[in-house]
Structures are given as structure tokens and as C-alpha cells.
Amino acid sequence: MGELERVSGLPLTNFRDEHVDEQVARACRRLDVDDPASLARVLRADAGERRRFRRSIAISHTAMSRDPHQFALLEHELLPRLLAGGARVSAWSAGCSDGSELYSLALLLERLGALERALLLGSDLLEENLALAQVGAIDGVTDSVRARVRFEQRDLVTDGPPPGRWRLVLCRNVAIYMGPGARQRLYRNLVAALARRGVLLLGRSERLVDPGAFGLRAIAPHAYERVDG
Template sequence: MEINDASHRIIGELLTQRTGQQLTEGRRWRVSSALSGLFRELGIENVDQLACMLERPGEQRLATKVVESLLNNETYFFRDQAYFSQLSNHVLPDLARSRAESKRLSIWSAGCSTGQEALSLAMIFAEQSPRWKNWTIEILGTDVSGKAVETARSGLYTQFEIQRGISVAQMLNFFADCGGQWQASDKIRSMTRFQQHNILDCPPSPGRFDLVMCRNVLLYFDPATRSAAFDRVATGIASDGWLMLGAGETVVGQTERFRPANCGSSLYRPVHVDLSMAQPSLRAAMR
């Protein structure tokens, strides 16, 4: 094995250990460019030198920086507009009916990156305020990247980020110019909160979400890890809740915990599991 291959293996194992993601052959080409800023910070030139540094004891902070650099935080407001149309036309009306008595909704944006997806959902609720009057709407955004979560919590976006996906009217209605950046308003931020979380860990509180959006996250996992992630999501979703995946992602052939919904190729519903009949490994995973 060439030194470069060994270096990529070291970095790939680190990424998998921390996030569950695989550094596949298709992703290796972008490793050097993704780490270029870290190279400059450390005064090194290549992956081989970085791998040597990672092998030294006590380099946990460096390991965290490497993983953060490798994560794909690409996102924007109302990414894939058709998906948000499905939410508005099918999912939210269903939840409005089924939760009419409690008037409470809990939504989990898993793999939220820098928060645009969660804030896009909040904008939908704000624009439909008559329907949701006197409702309690809680949108939790989680991501394995601490840096991305910090940005999401700040609600601050650059001019470039703010122009991706939202109209001028939405920009003026839900954001304020803040010295060259744009600050999300309290109107939408009050519905959201963000925390660092790995989807392979136990679901975050409240633990029984009415809607889970997990788009473009599972495609980075191998089949076994993807199945484990579905198990985790299944334990955190209401029995009559909704799961939305991204383009190129499906439950078919991947898990028995969800089934396709009868509307929209990206929407799925939980399948009831009788824990008394489940395998011990499954019962353990659901704790």
C-alpha cells in the first residue's frame, strides 16, 4: 500500500468512527481540497503529513477539525422546493387534523447543517399563521458538525446564503440586515432550536417526533450503518408520524421499520414493531 493510500485510510477511519460516514472512492478526490484550509493553518502541504500528525497521542482537537472539514454542509433555504410543496400539500394538513386536540407539533430536522432547512419549515408555519394559531410548534435541528450547529444557532447568514432559495419578500419579512449579514427574525427563530447530535445515537428529546426530515444524510452510510440509522429514527418518531428522505434515498430494501407513503416518493410512514417478538439486538438498539 502506498503511503497516500494509508493516509486516506487513516482519515477515512477517523471519519467513520466519528460520524458513521464512509470515505468512499467517489469522495476521495475532494479530500485534499476540503482540507486545504487546515493545511494552511498547520503549515503542512498534504494528506500524508496530516495523517502523521493524527497518529500522535493527544490530537483529539486536530481530529475534530479534520472531521469538520470533511463533512458536506451544503444546504440552502427551501432546498428542492418540490419537497416543501409535499409537506405543505400532504404532511402538514394531515398533522393539522391528527394533532388538532393537542395543538402541538414536534419536528426533527436530522442533519440540519447550518439551519436553513429548519428555518424554511418555520417560514412555512409563519406564512400559514391562521391555520396554526394557538399551536405550539417545535422544530429541532441536529447535526454531527458542531461548527454547523453554531451557525444555525446564530441565525446569521451571508448575502450569498440568504439569496439561495427565498424570495425578496421572504427575505424582508423574516430577516434583518445586520452589518452585511442577515439575521433570522424572532418570528421564525422562536420555533427552532439546534443541538449537536449523531443520528446513530439515541434520538434527541422529545423522542416522539411527528415529522422527521432526514435528507441527504443516509447516502453517506454503508448498508449496515444505514439500517442502524433507520432503527434509531424509528424509535424517535410517532407511530403515525412522517419521515422525509432526500433524492436518491429510500427505505425500500434498506429497512423494515418504514414503508412508502401513498403520496410523494420521498415520504414514508413507520411500521409498527412488536418488541416482544423482536430480536434481542433490535430491542437493544431501541433502548
């Protein structure tokens, strides 16, 4: 797998073993090769296949306002709490894919009249996703919305959190593809990015077994508030 890791440029050991094995087996079948070493040779020679393999490992599926009940939670509970008293909100979409999650949040903040008080950052592992995010060719996204968002490349496991303390961190549908060790490092990095009383929102199939161990407390389904720090 070491050679595949080098060729793909992805930290394969951070992903769940079964997920990587499945994607490697699929790619081997599709390209009619017998083993990971042969697959690595094909990927080295073929940029298109390399991109396809990277996308299959770092699943990039996303959508505007994905899981609408979570956006309803943001609109009716989490954002009112964070914006109370005219406060500014800094929000980080960790594992932002093509930016749909961050743009959905920006449009929601605009609807709430709070976009001007927001600092919005998206980060992802794949440059190809960030290139799409930077363009922001999404229905309803105007230049003034685009001007409020910023995107950067970051490995959430090994690079650590971005500088600053964030009042809202969205990390949805990222941890599910990680192995247990990488997932613990990811959660530690997300918590380190949170301001005191800042809110972390995970995906609808993700939860922390022991939020207290991270200095968090549950405040809504899949949503946690930082109580220390």
C-alpha cells in the same frame, strides 16, 4: 485511519469508505503529505485545516427550501395531514447543517398559521454548524421564529434519537454519505423517534428499499408514515 478519526473527532468508519478515501486523498494532495498518518499530524497542529477536513467529510451543503418540490409536498400534503384538526406538530431536522432546513420549515409553518403549534428541533454532528444554526442569520427569520427552534449536537448513528415522539422527521441528504451499516442504524434511530402515524421525509435521492421492514409505509416520493409503534 484511527489516528485521523481521533484528530478530526469524527466517526470516519460511519461514512462511506469511498467518500472518506476521496476526501483523505484530496487533503493529502492539498497539504502535500503522503499518507493518512502524516495528514493526521498536520491536522493536529492546524485548527483551520482540521475544520476544513471535518467539513469535507461531514458535507454541510444546504440551502433554504432546498429541493422546492419537497417543500411543496410538505405544504400541500404532509403538513395538512399532520396539522388536521388543530393538532400540534413536533418536527425534528436530523442532520440540520446550519439550520436552513429547520428555518425553512418554520417559515412555512408560520405562513400556514401553525408556527405557534409547532415544536422544532434541529440536530447535527458538527458544533460549528450548530453555532451557525443557533444564530439563524437568515433572510426572513425573525426573533419569533428563532424563539420556536432549538438545536443540539447529536450523532444520528451512535447517540440514538432525541427523547420524545416526533410527528415529522426530516433527514435529507445525510444517509447518502454513510456506509451500509451506519445507514441501517441511522434509519432505525429515525424510526424510533417517530410517533405512530408520524412522517419521515428523506432526501430526493434517498429511498427505503423495504419500508415495511422498518414498520413504515410509503405515502409519497421519499416520504413514509410509521404504521406500528
